[in-house]
Amino acid sequence: MGRFRERLRYVTSRTAVIGAGLAGLSCARVMRRAGHYVEVFEADRIIGGRMATMRIGLVPYDHGAQYLSGRSTRFRDFIQELTASGYVAPWTPQVKSGDGKEAATVPNWHVGVPGMSSIVRPLAESVRIHTGQAVHTISRDHKGWHIWFEDQSTVGPFAAVAICVPAPRAQLLLGPLEEMSDHLSRARMSPCWALMVRLDERILPDQDVYSDMSEVIRWIARNNTKPGRSTRGETVVVHAAPSWSRETEDADPEVVAEEMWGEVSHIFGLPPVRPSQMTAHLWKHGLVESSLGESFVFSTDDLVGVAGDWCLGRLAEHAFESGFSLGRAITQALD
Numbered sequence: 001m002g003r004f005r006e007r008l009r010y011v012t013s014r015t016a017v018i019g020a021g022l023a024g025l026s027c028a029r030v031m032r033r034a035g036h037y038v039e040v041f042e043a044d045r046i047i048g049g050r051m052a053t054m055r056i057g058l059v060p061y062d063h064g065a066q067y068l069s070g071r072s073t074r075f076r077d078f079i080q081e082l083t084a085s086g087y088v089a090p091w092t093p094q095v096k097s098g099d100g101k102e103a104a105t106v107p108n109w110h111v112g113v114p115g116m117s118s119i120v121r122p123l124a125e126s127v128r129i130h131t132g133q134a135v136h137t138i139s140r141d142h143k144g145w146h147i148w149f150e151d152q153s154t155v156g157p158f159a160a161v162a163i164c165v166p167a168p169r170a171q172l173l174l175g176p177l178e179e180m181s182d183h184l185s186r187a188r189m190s191p192c193w194a195l196m197v198r199l200d201e202r203i204l205p206d207q208d209v210y211s212d213m214s215e216v217i218r219w220i221a222r223n224n225t226k227p228g229r230s231t232r233g234e235t236v237v238v239h240a241a242p243s244w245s246r247e248t249e250d251a252d253p254e255v256v257a258e259e260m261w262g263e264v265s266h267i268f269g270l271p272p273v274r275p276s277q278m279t280a281h282l283w284k285h286g287l288v289e290s291s292l293g294e295s296f297v298f299s300t301d302d303l304v305g306v307a308g309d310w311c312l313g314r315l316a317e318h319a320f321e322s323g324f325s326l327g328r329a330i331t332q333a334l335d
């Protein structure tokens with residue numbers, strides 16, 4: 001057993017999670033259920049990360065993850081738990097892909113109700129969450145781990161730290177643990193522009209979802225066809241293709257919004273209608289290009305670990321599984 005860990009056995013079982021996305025909150029729940037005192041630190045003002053719903057005025061848009069699809073038993077059980085408590089409902093949209101074909105099968109998808117951000121809510125229960133706290137670095141002394149924020153304030157000591165943020169950010173936070181940080185460079189993430197559009201009238205063709213439409217547009221969804229959304233007018237979420245998003249990531253969001261809507265209008269041959277609302281948002285580390293191929297990374301000597309979708313794959317399910325497994329590893333190490 002490492003000397004650092006040996007000393008900590010008698011200090012505290014207070015643990016810290018950095019990042020309140022699906023991975024961080026799934027990790028926090030496992031540790032909380034095992035009896036640890038868990039504190040979560042989130043840079044944003046709200047929790048959920050890419051499991052997000054943005055309100056522009058009164059209009060909600062799911063501008064990050066679009067739906068859940070469960071492959072593992074554990075994630076399917078989680079979806080069932082959410083469905084039973086009303087946080088999630090099935091969505092069976094009409095789907096068409098860029099080659100003009102309608103999907104052969106009706107997808108078995110689930111969405112958060114009233115928005116995708118609802119999905120993380122039950123995970124946040126009985127965990128202490130600090131929002132608006134961007135972590136700058138972590139450091140340790142003989143008492144344990146300390147967390148430093150961008151305003152140079154600090155909290156601690158913690159017996160263990162779970163870093164549950166996108167891979168490039170995790171590398172920065174792991175500063176003192178060079179070997180672990182280098183190991184993460186195998187994972188690659190790409191940016192993704194999300195365009196949110198409000199139309200007073202329905203002008204898109206009949207399908208609810210269109211995928212792989214052009215070199216610019218990867219996804220178009222009629223957000224208002226999801227259960228629990230308002231049906232007045234049309235709210236549309238468009239995602240740009242990763243390569244186009246990378247080429248334009250430094251561009252002005254207003255210019256990007258015009259270009260993306262121009263492309264959608266061209267694809268469908270729409271009349272020149274001006275949307276009543278149109279906003280582009282960049283997910284800087286939005287989509288996983290190549291994952292690490294491991295559920296999580298954890299040092300039992302240092303009691304620091306990392307988790308996120310990028311450890312295992314590119315979906316919400318991977319974030320949930322990765323966070324869960326890291327939470328279990330930390331719990332076992334502290335027992």
Ligand SMILES: Cc1cc2nc3c(=O)[nH]c(=O)nc-3n(C[C@H](O)[C@H](O)[C@H](O)COP(=O)(O)OP(=O)(O)OC[C@H]3O[C@@H](n4cnc5c(N)ncnc54)[C@H](O)[C@@H]3O)c2cc1C
Nearest residue numbers: 019021022023043049050065066067135286309315316319
């Ligand atoms: C456009 C888009 C569409 C998608 N569509 C789907 C889909 O349809 N289905 C699906 O299953 N998945 C989809 N995904 C993927 C899914 O959203 C992710 O797999 C999942 O949400 C990742 O969760 P996470 O906890 O690993 O990371 P995140 O959700 O990114 O959470 C990380 C959290 O850490 C916080 N953070 C970062 N740095 C710091 C710091 N220094 N200090 C404190 N906090 C910090 C962030 O603010 C964030 O809240 C989509 C993603 C995007 C971007």
